[in-house]
Amino acid sequence: MPAIQSPATEEIHPDVALVERAKKGDTAAFEQLVRQYERQIFRVAQHITQNREDAEDITQDAFLKAYEKLDQFQGNSKFSTWLVRIAVNESLMRLRKRKTSKTVSMDQDVQTEDGSIPRDFAEWRPNPEQLYGQNELGDILRKTIQGLPPGFRTVFTLRDVENLSTEETAEALGLSVPAVKSRLLRARLQLRERLSRYFKQKNGGAKP
Amino acid sequence: MTCTDFLSQLTDYFDGQIEPKLLAEVQTHVRECHHCEVVLDTTRKTISIYREHEIYEFPTELRERLHAAIMKKCTGGGC
Numbered sequence: 001m002p003a004i005q006s007p008a009t010e011e012i013h014p015d016v017a018l019v020e021r022a023k024k025g026d027t028a029a030f031e032q033l034v035r036q037y038e039r040q041i042f043r044v045a046q047h048i049t050q051n052r053e054d055a056e057d058i059t060q061d062a063f064l065k066a067y068e069k070l071d072q073f074q075g076n077s078k079f080s081t082w083l084v085r086i087a088v089n090e091s092l093m094r095l096r097k098r099k100t101s102k103t104v105s106m107d108q109d110v111q112t113e114d115g116s117i118p119r120d121f122a123e124w125r126p127n128p129e130q131l132y133g134q135n136e137l138g139d140i141l142r143k144t145i146q147g148l149p150p151g152f153r154t155v156f157t158l159r160d161v162e163n164l165s166t167e168e169t170a171e172a173l174g175l176s177v178p179a180v181k182s183r184l185l186r187a188r189l190q191l192r193e194r195l196s197r198y199f200k201q202k203n204g205g206a207k208p
Numbered sequence: 209m210t211c212t213d214f215l216s217q218l219t220d221y222f223d224g225q226i227e228p229k230l231l232a233e234v235q236t237h238v239r240e241c242h243h244c245e246v247v248l249d250t251t252r253k254t255i256s257i258y259r260e261h262e263i264y265e266f267p268t269e270l271r272e273r274l275h276a277a278i279m280k281k282c283t284g285g286g287c
Binding site for chain 1: 218220242243251254257262266274279
């Protein structure tokens with residue numbers, strides 16, 4: 001194998017150059033970062049707060065904070081993970097202010113076993129997409145994730161909706177990897193149980 | 209493998225981080241336990257349905273408004 005490959009340069013994420021330029025005052029570089037991640041940050045904030053206006057404010061605040069603290073970004077993690085962490089903190093803070101939820105910290109929620117032990121063993125046939133129209137399905141998915149405790153909802157959103165790795169999720173939330181795994185399992189099982197009410201094969205339905 | 213053991217391996221299973229020996233045990237258990245087979249299948253569908261459906265709209269109008277507000281705050285003396 002010729003010694004052409006250079007692993008060190010291969011691993012540098014394109015965001016690193018943009019961040020470096022932005023740090024030096026290049027607003028076009030920062031704008032490109034905003035463009036790349038505004039949708040993701042809005043989606044994360046909306047998932048956690050379940051409120052569109054809050055999500056709009058949080059998206060603005062998160063980028064503003066990132067811009068102000070750009071010098072503190074050391075590049076030890078991905079820029080996107082760093083940004084998501086800011087957005088998660090802003091979102092949880094917003095939930096605390098709203099006080100509509102009893103549990104808004106990442107440390108709470110853990111005691112509850114509600115819904116974490118599977119009780120519904122009905123198959124989902126036909127597939128949910130065949131059972132419901134797009135709008136109705138959207139309503140069910142929103143309503144169901146809304147019912148999840150915020151701590152679980154946040155882990156599920158980062159890991160399964162945004163497709164962050166377990167390690168990145170842990171970093172963004174300031175949790176250990178085992179803590180993320182444990183919350184993720186409970187979140188997935190609780191969502192499964194709740195969705196099963198809508199998606200399960202009805203009694204007397206077609207025989208598989 | 210018991211049903212509880214199966215559940216404890218579920219996250220690593222979905223993440224593809226399960227050891228080969230345990231993977232074989234999970235697969236054997238699922239073949240023999242219909243309840244766990246359903247849990248595996250419906251949990252997989254739970255993950256994929258949220259991954260594949262964008263449940264919150266982000267219309268162009270909102271995106272443009274947000275984008276402009278962010279850039280104004282950050283570069284227009286707001287920072």
